[in-house]
Amino acid sequence: MTQTAPHSAPASFETRMEDVGGQVLRVGIRRGTGKRPPLLMFNGIGANLELAAPFFEALGDTEAVIFDVPGIGGSPAPLLPYRPSTLVKLAHDLMRQLGYDGEIDVSGVSWGGGVAQQFAFQYPLVCRRLVLVATSPGSIMVPGAPDVLAKMASPRRYADKGYMQSIAADIYGGAFRRDPTLIQRHAAAMRGATQYGYTLQLLAMLGWTSLPWLWMLRQPTLVVSGTDDPLIPVINAKALASLIPKARLELVDDGHLFVVTDPVRMAALVEEFLAEE
Structure with missing residues (x-):
């Protein structure tokens, strides 16, 4: 089932609601061009x-x-709660439902980087290339x-923008230390993170690790x-x-959210990698 999404989104997005197996x-x-x-x-x-909009808009x-x-x-x-494996199956089924029947490239940022690793492991014939950003095993x-x-x-920082501005430099580092006002644009796009939904994300990764099978990717x-x-x-990325x-x-000379603070550079880096033979 497909219907128009109820929230506004940047013009760079085509936004819709999809029913994937009841979720x-x-x-x-x-x-894009489909190349x-x-x-x-x-x-x-x-x-x-919406928080991914700057990166998406910078893509070619x-x-x-x-x-x-x-x-x-x-x-x-x-x-019910979910695990990375169930979320990955949901994502796989979503992509098929959207009409992407062949290989796909997969990326993940921070928490999402763990899910991206799980996708590459769980669907090795579907995932062509993998991009892991500011994440760990x-x-x-x-x-x-x-x-x-x-x-x-x-999730208080998502609901209280003043609180977010006060802690941005401490938790994200990098450009936010040099210019605390950068967080304002990021905070303006935040919405919808409830305590329950946030807790489900924390629980999903409880005890999960990719270390035993990273060598198999x-x-x-x-x-x-x-x-x-x-x-x-950064030692986690090196591992x-x-x-x-x-x-x-x-390595980039920035903090945790360089996808947000320097989306043009990040988009160019990712597209160069995806275009390699």
Whole structure:
């Protein structure tokens, strides 16, 4: 079932509601030229699809798809908790329902990077290339400082924009340390992160790790990390790049949200990687 999404979205998105096996998802599609497989993107924890707009708008000919995780943004919360494997199946079925029947490229940012790894492992013949941004191998990782992680334990920053501005430099680092006003544009696009939906995302990753099977991933993989990331220290990206056989590491002089603060550079980096033979 397809219908128009109830919330407004940037003009770069074609936004719709899709019923995938009984779970309604709010989906954003950025149309491209169709020269390459589409890019499926998994967002960070608590993040609605509008937060990906700067990156999507900076893409050239890449067709890209993103959706609000159940319980976040415009996607209704599920009745039962989910795991990365069930979310990946939902994403796979969504892409088929949208008409993408061949290979796809998969990317994930932060929390979504774990889901992207699971997709590559679970559907190795579907995932052509993998892009991992500001992420880690899951529960077995080198964590950020305890005071930083404590600020991430609730979705308050998504509901209270003043609170978000006050903690942005501490939790995201990079450009937000140099210019705290940058968070205002990011905060303006935030909506729909309930405590229940946020908790479901936290529970989904509880005990999950990709470390036992990273060596089995055969997709060419781009791992990108900020050198000043208080949430997910850069050593986690180095671990991913060393354990995934066909991975390469790119470091940027920024923090956790360089996809937001420097979307043009990030889009160019990703498209160059996706276009490689």
